[in-house]
Amino acid sequence: MRTVSLIGAPTDVGASVRGAGMGPDALRVAGLAEALRAHKLNVVEQGNLAGPPNPWTAPSGGLRHLPEVVAWNRSVFDAVARALGAGHVPLLMGGDHCLAIGSISAVARHCRAERKNLRVIWLDAHTDVNTAVISPSGNLHGMPVACLLGHGPDALVGWSGTRAALAPEDIDFIGIRSVDAEEKQAIHRLGLQVFDMRHIDEHGMRNTMTEALHDVDEDTHLHVSFDLDCLDPLDAPGVGTGVRGGPTYREMQLCMEMVADTGRLGSLDVVEINPALDVRNRTAELAVEFVRSLFGASTLVR
Numbered sequence: 001m002r003t004v005s006l007i008g009a010p011t012d013v014g015a016s017v018r019g020a021g022m023g024p025d026a027l028r029v030a031g032l033a034e035a036l037r038a039h040k041l042n043v044v045e046q047g048n049l050a051g052p053p054n055p056w057t058a059p060s061g062g063l064r065h066l067p068e069v070v071a072w073n074r075s076v077f078d079a080v081a082r083a084l085g086a087g088h089v090p091l092l093m094g095g096d097h098c099l100a101i102g103s104i105s106a107v108a109r110h111c112r113a114e115r116k117n118l119r120v121i122w123l124d125a126h127t128d129v130n131t132a133v134i135s136p137s138g139n140l141h142g143m144p145v146a147c148l149l150g151h152g153p154d155a156l157v158g159w160s161g162t163r164a165a166l167a168p169e170d171i172d173f174i175g176i177r178s179v180d181a182e183e184k185q186a187i188h189r190l191g192l193q194v195f196d197m198r199h200i201d202e203h204g205m206r207n208t209m210t211e212a213l214h215d216v217d218e219d220t221h222l223h224v225s226f227d228l229d230c231l232d233p234l235d236a237p238g239v240g241t242g243v244r245g246g247p248t249y250r251e252m253q254l255c256m257e258m259v260a261d262t263g264r265l266g267s268l269d270v271v272e273i274n275p276a277l278d279v280r281n282r283t284a285e286l287a288v289e290f291v292r293s294l295f296g297a298s299t300l301v302r
Contacts, residue, residue, distance in 0.1 A: 001042045004295075005083035005090050006033060008048035009076050012274075013068045014098025014141035017240035018056075019276035024048055024093040026238075026275040026284035032093070035292050044088065049075040059138030062131075063153060069140045070155045073102030077159055080106035080267070091291070094271030096141040096240075097128060100225050101156055104148055107223050107267050108160035116221040120171040121212065121259060123252075124227040125178050125243040127187060127194060134182035141272070142180075145171065149190065168192050172212040174255060175200070175230040178243045197245055205251040209258040222264040224294060227272045228283055236286055238278025249286075256293035265294055 008024030033043045051072040055065060076092060080103050083090035092103045104120060111118040122128075122145065130142040131151055140156075147156045148171075150164030157163050168190045176196040179187065187194060195208045203211075216222060233242030235249055247255065259265060270291060273283050 001040065003042040003044060003088045004036055005044045005046055005086070005088040006093060007046045007076070007079045007083065007090055008093045009072060009095035009099050010048050011051055011054065011072050011095050011099070013052070013054045013065050013072055013096070014139060015096035015240055015272075016137055016139045016141070017274065017277075018054070019274035020094060020096045020240060020272055021054070022275045023095055023271065023273035023284070026273050026278070026281055027093050027270065027287060030281055030284035030288045032288050032291065035288050036295065039292060039295055039297055041295060046079060046083070049079055051075055062133060062135060062138050063140060064138040065140065066153060066155060069098050073099060073156065076102030077106045081110065084110040084267070089265070090267050092269045092271070094269065094273070097124070097225070097227050097271045098140040098144055099271060100144040100269050101147045102159070103267070103269050104223060104225065105159035105165045107221065108165035111221045112161055117219050118166070118170055118221050118223065119216055120166060121222065121224045122171055122173045123175055123224065123230040123255070124173065125175060125229045125246060126227075126241070127173055127176055127179055127183060127192070129183050129186050129190070129192070130180060131186070134180070134186065136180060146186070174208065174212065175247050177245055200247060200251065205247065205254045206258070209255055213258060213262055216262050216264055220264050221266040222259065222262060223267045224259060224265065225269040225271070226287070226290070228270070228287055229272055231286065236283040238274050238283030239272050240274045240277065241272070252290060253293055256290050257298060260294055260296045268294065
């Protein structure tokens with residue numbers, strides 16, 4: 001029986017809008033643990049991590065709340081590393097997407113020690129490849145991928161054992177439709193594989209996921225970093241930076257089911273749920289449905 005460790009990180013310290021810190025409890029209210037247990041998974045509830053409050057101050061050196069972001073990510077890194085060391089599947093409940101720095105850095109260190117290939121599926125409306133130099137806002141939830149690629153502030157890189165936790169070929173982006181002007185140039189320079197909404201519109205989710213997963217094998221650790229703003233805000237209104245025109249409910253279900261079909265899912269982030277902007281916890285309830293699919297729930301036995 002697989003064991004899933006639920007790790008709550010209740011902070012919006014990297015975000016532009018208050019409220020994502022309530023995301024972990026929204027997922028609990030939506031029945032995440034119960035849904036996973038119903039799917040014959042052992043669930044260990046680790047509770048919420050502790051960290052500094054959001055000071056809500058202006059950027060300094062192009063970065064907002066850097067010391068607080070570092071502190072929260074250190075807590076996440078340690079908790080995810082402990083879960084992996086125990087043989088569990090860590091499920092990080094955010095919180096905003098800056099927390100992926102700590103989560104994926106811990107996974108990358110684990111994969112290096114286990115001689116596994118790490119592949120990250122980044123489900124998001126945004127690529128999060130901004131840096132202090134090019135970010136319009138200084139919000140660190142727009143910079144986790146840059147940090148993981150080794151292009152962030154010194155305090156947020158190198159945690160995996162090398163400066164870059166990921167190489168550009170280790171990450172695939174799905175559902176992208178909002179990229180800042182200078183961020184587009186950074187994506188081009190880095191050679192990142194981005195399946196934006198035009199690609200999904202032209203080729204369909206099935207072909208898109210086939211491309212993204214084509215070389216995943218038994219030596220691959222698959223990490224899914226799921227920002228709920230990947231979905232259209234008509235379906236998932238409880239997000240701080242919603243962008244119209246995202247994948248439909250069925251397209252996202254297919255995406256999750258195809259990830260599950262690989263049998264290689266090893267860790268997961270579920271982030272950017274903002275109950276303050278939601279309608280009767282609908283976004284968290286959707287997240288629970290999609291997480292069930294990631295762990296193999298399906299209409300028929302396949």
